Amino acid sequence: MNPEFIKTICPYCGTGCGLIIKVENGVAVATYPDREHPVSRGSLCIKGWSAHEFINHPDRLTSPLLRKGDTFQEIPWDEAIPMAASKLRETAAKYGGDSIGGLSSAKCTNEENYLFQKLIRMAFKTNNVDHCARLCHAPTTVAMVQALGSGAMTNSISDLAGAGCIFAIGSNTAESHPIIMGEIYKAADKGATIIAVDPRETAVTRNAKIHLRINPGTDIPLLCGMMRHIIDEGLHNEDFIRERMEGFENLNEFLQLWPVKRAAEECGIDEEIIRNVAEIYAKAKESAIIYCMGITQHACGTANVLTICDLAMLCGHVGTEHSGIYPLRGQNNVQGACDMGALPNVYPGYQSVSDSAIQDKFQNAWGSTLSDKPGLTVTEIIGLAGKNIRAAYIMAENPALSDPDTNHVLESLKAFDFLIVQDIFLTETAKFAHLIFPSSCFAEKSGTYTNTERRFQLLRKAADPPGNAKEDFEILCLLGKALDLDFSYKNSSEVMDEIASLAPAYGGICFDRLERKGLQWPCPDSEHPGTQYLHKDRFTRGKGLFVIPEHTPPKELPDESYPYYLGTGRMFSHYHTGTMTRRSSFLNREVEEAYAEINPEDAAHLNVKDGEKIKITTRRGSIITTARITKRVSKGYIFAPFHFTEARANMLTNPVLDPGSKIPEFKVCAADVRKESQDG
Amino acid sequence: MMLEKTKDIARQILEEKKAGGVFGLMKNEWNIIQPHLFEDPAELANLVLEPKWLLAKLAMRILRSSPENYKLAVICRGCDERALIELIKRNQIEKENLLTVGIACSQEQAAICLCERPYPEKLDAGEKVSGVDPFQDERVQKFLTGNDKERMERWADMLKRCIKCYGCRNACPICICDPCKLEDDVWVQRGVVPTETVTFHLIRAFHLSDTCVACGACQEACPVNIPLLYLQLSMRKTLREKYGYEAGIDPETRSPVLSSVFEKPDTDREYPAWINSLGEKDES
Secondary structure, three states: OOOEEEEEEOOOEOOOOEEEEEEEOOEEEEEEEOOOOOOOOOOOOHHHHOOOOOOOOOOOOOOOEEEEOOEEEEOOHHHHHHHHHHHHHHHHHHHOHHHEEEEOOOOOOHHHHHHHHHHHHHHHOOOOEEOHHHHOOHHHHHHHHHHOOOOOOOOOHHHHHHOOEEEEEOOOHHHHOHHHHHHHHHHHHOOOEEEEEOOOOOHHHHHOOEEEOOOOOOHHHHHHHHHHHHHHOOOOOHHHHHHHEEOHHHHHHHHHHOOHHHHHHHHOOOHHHHHHHHHHHHHOOOEEEEEOHHHHOOOOHHHHHHHHHHHHHHOOOOOOOOOEEEEOOOEOOHHHHHHOOOOOOEEOOOEEOOOHHHHHHHHHHHOOOOOOOOOOOHHHHHHOEOOOEOEEEEEOOOHHHHOOOHHHHHHHHHHOOEEEEEEOOOOOOHHHOOEEEEOOOHHHOOEEEEOOOOEEEEEOOOOOOOOOOOOHHHHHHHHHHHOOOOOOOOOHHHHHHHHHHHOHHHOOOOHHHHOOOOEEOOOOOOOOOOOOOOOOOOEOOEOEEOOOOOOOOOOOOOOOOOOEEEEEEOOOOOOOOOOOHHHOHHHHHHOOOOEEEEOHHHHHHHOOOOOOEEEEEOOOOEEEEEEEEOOOOOOOEEEEEOOOHHHOHHHOOEEEEOOOOOOEEOOOEEEEEEEOOOOO | OHHHHHHHHHHHHHHOOOOOEEEEEEEOOOOOEEEEEEOOHHHHHHEEOOOOOOOHHHHHHHHHOOOOOOOEEEEEOHHHHHHHHHHHHOOOOOHHHEEEEEEOOOHHHHHHHOOOOOOOOOOOEOOOOOOOOHHHOHHHHHHHOOOHHHHHHHHHHHHOOOOOOOHHHHHOOOOOOOOOHHHOOOOOOOOOOOOOHHHHHHHHHHHOOOOOOOOOHHHHHOOOOOOHHHHHHHHHHHHHHHHOOOOOOOOOOOOHHHHHHHOOOOOOOOOOHHHHOOOOOOOO
16 A cells, blocks of 8 residues: 655646645545645645546557557557658658647646757757747737846746735636635735726636726727826836836827727726726836736737736836736746747747857757757648648647637648647547657656746656556657657756756756755756846846837627627636546536536527527637526627537637737637527 | 654554554655655654644545555644544544544644644643634634624625635545535536635535534635635534534544434523524624
């Protein structure tokens, strides 16, 4: 017997909570919270408590699989790896290295992401490597780098509890980052004013002091109206602007276009309320802004984030312990996957592929020539399948559910000459693969994840992968070697040391230092204690920059044929494409089937009762789902969570991209809704 | 002192094979502390007693997945001991298979927990400190005083924060019903947050009314800082004052809730105040 208790990190959201996995006879059987964890301190959300449930699911992949017509056949690793290597090589030889695309994974460790991008870049001399950050916080990295010099959350999660005002815009923190919600309540209990901006009603808006239920896609008008009022009232921080900022005159002039009256009309909020929240935010000693997908997943996502940065810097609410800008990262390791250079334009540590000095550094370190041409993004790699991109290697991503305009994605997935998918389950994407590598979940590997507050944390192996499945780390090493790369790493710790030697911001990170509480980057050397909050005294880019945001309304607005707004998002008991949560019995018990929220007035108009089927149609496609009638959504607005394979919300979404970051506009499109006849 | 004595007792238990294992906290070379089942006396060098980390439920699970005759020693504080006794009373643990090594809490810990009994009945190491009266605490008073309406508002305001993590239930050493009332669809709507959170938490509170040992595990596990322990305090107080009963003190004494089924009720008994505490009637 002798159960073991293994401390590790939660595999779900970017909060990075501490878990203790109970292991009996080599099998993970239960999850408990870690009382000593610096972020979660003995608490977990429903997903964290259930994190062990999918691990031993009978659907786990246990052998490499080779497509034979419409079925898959088990093959041994010593056939699978050479076959993958030769197919990729043949494709690169025939069509050039830029015909290969790689999707890395925000679910995998830093070390695995590092190896993945190194493999693609070295073996094929291409920068066609990206991952699902493109679908969540790509605008954050673009905009915050431009305005502040660093694309990461400025402060730490626990810093929130000391803020005087928390302005949460487009974040359903209570359901998507539940443990961070606890910090918001700590602040509220100490007297902070909580302001929530969301077209929907959520647990956040219900518990906020003020809820601004703005029209979808009108964040820029709201924020500009607030800034205009702040300047008019002289509530901006003149010292901060003079000493630390540039571009104020341009911003001030631009804001002449945004009197509060115009802002109020655009976003459907009373002028007085806009003035009031502007004053509360500006006047609090330290104010924090939390934002999430409600800001980024728009065709103007980058401009949205720039406006948030402008507001924070206008009031000097950056660079102190309890102020700051909090883009809450979605996946457990989406911060890390970005940090590790699983992006088409940068090497690890956000070092540009187009900078010749950087290119030299990596060419020397890796002993290989490398491309200086930025690569393609997730949506481009999928969209160009069978055209520019002939073969793809997808590690633990599921674009068949996560990317917009699913019908188009499914056509693309069929079009690759050769598709390798590496995952723990036969996902909707894996079903299109020619070759499948069975890999390991969070509890079956060691390595590091980086949470939303830039904290490198150690993952500890609790159990072995099932059957012949392997750790992603080992698969990458085997494939690397088969491609004649020097991938003879003994363990992930050795990979971390290599990362530290090449990316200055992580120079002081090594496994031994991460054991107890992890380390927050920047951590440039082995003595450095890590960084609780950024931009103290000086912005990463030197001076902070006010950038003029271009307001563009959503690209597809309701009209006569498609009279409803449709937005997508998450709910508390499921996670992203549901690969793990829908195989967790306790989580699936909460919500067993797809649904969409509809306002009672709309439901009455359509003669739909709660629990009845509705058909939602957009210009891309349609789904049949269950109506959940609730005032959480306004009249004319439909909300559909995107976790459900039987009614894929992304069948409906608009693949139009934000020009700055290439994020699709998941949050707004135009839809029609009909009652679905029960027998049809 | 207390630590060394605890280690000695634990070592003796293992060496004399009085139990197959000693369950407590271990600190490793990196100063990481976590629950651990000590089966080799040599490991006991790494035994620690802090921080307060409730082990009763984990211990129960170990015993329930062990061979029938496996004996387990648990290093426990007062609250852990009381929880283990309640689990014996509810037939979750065989009394014969459980040994306890009782340790005392510090005065500081007692103050943090608002603990009325910061020591186990069977104390093996450490000195007893005096208990704390939770009803003297300002934070508690804020939630338990005032008229019904005010209290209901205050509680509803707190309870609507609930994100339905089920952490209170999962962490509670005594929450062991299978199936759980919170999971049958009659009272709590599935799949929605916030939901009928008042119902959710009152079901839990009343389920535990006569068995809660005030360990505070529910509150410590709550991500949104709902003071769940306070919800139990009035009921515990009434049971003590009106029935002379306190959960977890003695494995042989039945809860009055159960004894009233088996034994003839005492007709002179008053109804406890909390029966009506959320209704219309104003206590004053």
